[in-house]
Amino acid sequence: MTLHRKMARNLMITAIITVSGALYAAEPVQPIEPVKQVNLALAELGKKLYFDPRLSKSGFISCNSCHNLSMGGTDNLKTSIGHNWQQGPINAPTVLNSSMNVAQFWDGRAPDLKAQAGGPIANPGEMAFTHKLAVSVLESIPGYITDFKLVFGDDGIDIDKVTDAIAEFEKTLVTPNSPFDRWLLGDQQAINDQQLTGYQLFKNSGCAACHNGPAMGGTSFQKMGVVAPYHAKSPAQGLVAVTGKDADRFKFKVPTLRNVNMTYPYFHDGEAETLTEAVDVMGRLQLGKKFSEKENAQIVAFLNTLTGDQPSFQLPVLPPSSDNTPQPKPFD
């Protein structure tokens, strides 16, 4: 599916939900739905791979290192730490609810979770491995040989199966049941007056123009610095890297606001340390609006209602390496 088709599809889904859901028919935000369809065997295999640092050259970095499921699916660092302690160029976006994104990465260069999952493994600044070497490690591990055969029904491991499994696990990482979602579903006590006022301000000020839908973001690319320029610390240029169009320079995927009080620091360069700062910058640079201290606090109070049930699962136990497993090379 192309990017524009996916965006159109997402808009259709939003429209359908809006029509069918009487309680929140007039709202630009819809509740996060729990996972209803998942290949559980594939997701369980994907969970192991997600936690397995043997997919990195060092044997030390896993998907969970930078998209830590104990910490809102992020690393809570400005920019991530990669192989050999390299400083990453961009803030690690949360993996939570990322299945709802129109595309993956801040610049949308991966069309879906499966395509994304292969990226960091082979990125010299992140896990610094190759797909071929990662697969050869997995092929040497008896427990994985059995797992892949059980799940896929045939012999052999390849990067396609590996990223299929990781993506299926990531589809399970949704966070329903936030206080705000309970309010959307009719529980008027779920949020307080300050939070409700914050939501109204959020809608009326224009925030919801981009932060809408169930994930409150992730469905479009927008220029960082619409009304006034944003002086980014990161050299990242956004969507232009994918489309080659000059008009897409500094356009980044609108981040989800779900669980936003767990996914600090904020923006693609991680420069906003607090929600107060992020709301202030967004108001001034994107909307041309200077929120008063009181308004800012109201919006922040609302944003604090967006944290849902975090994914809850047993820490996976990984199948041990065999005598034939290639050794990790952390210090080469």
Place this chain on the structure above:
Amino acid sequence: MTLHRKMARNLMITAIITVSGALYAAEPVQPIEPVKQVNLALAELGKKLYFDPRLSKSGFISCNSCHNLSMGGTDNLKTSIGHNWQQGPINAPTVLNSSMNVAQFWDGRAPDLKAQAGGPIANPGEMAFTHKLAVSVLESIPGYITDFKLVFGDDGIDIDKVTDAIAEFEKTLVTPNSPFDRWLLGDQQAINDQQLTGYQLFKNSGCAACHNGPAMGGTSFQKMGVVAPYHAKSPAQGLVAVTGKDADRFKFKVPTLRNVNMTYPYFHDGEAETLTEAVDVMGRLQLGKKFSEKENAQIVAFLNTLTGDQPSFQLPVLPPSSDNTPQPKPFD
């Protein structure tokens, strides 16, 4: 309790178990017992702290980074990776069943789990933080303030409470129900003939002189290279660093053999990559015995029966930082 008192106590416990357990009365190894007494609230808090990278300067390294509970309580690296990708001087020992150790670290410099837990936090080559800074981070996190108050019944957080909690969690990390333990408990089908022959060889060759008790190790310090010298890659000198006695040079704590097929690579310098190699070196250097290929395979088959039920728990969700939480400093 002093080191010698603890060793005497452990021997007494072993004696009691041996007398009371008719099935394995004559065996030098006793089954791992499940946890029977634990302060669950304290252990749950300790679990969060164990997984919390905010106890490190970088905000990236937690206890679980090097004592990974998905991987036998180790990092499966020769030597660990510390702050700023520093190469550690020694192989990370497993945290599994470590409550049974007479002392902690390879050189026994910490008398117990609580004393150990504070070490890596403040070690410049590991988590590179200070106790004071770690506590100031925790004190800024509302969720932890509540947790500590609930668990300890009074206000305030200090390193004593932090290490108490981590140690209590670590007490839960035992691995009962291995095939060999089921055999010890009377299930004759739990191990096969090759494995049983391996166990007899293990006993008759002298391995059990040091690798005995429930943990099959952890209760004494022995010289690495008794019959022939061991040429270590690590500069570590062992127990002498604690006692100052020249006789203790190159004496290291005998490692547990529980879950040994998950805790590769082996020895304090991590130089033995496979069990085959480890058994061969131990035979020659500690016992003056060259095991044949067949004997080596029998002992390895036995060692593969020592993997018990791995700790099984929900991945903890960590309380988010507040606006007042000091920022992690990964690249300073």
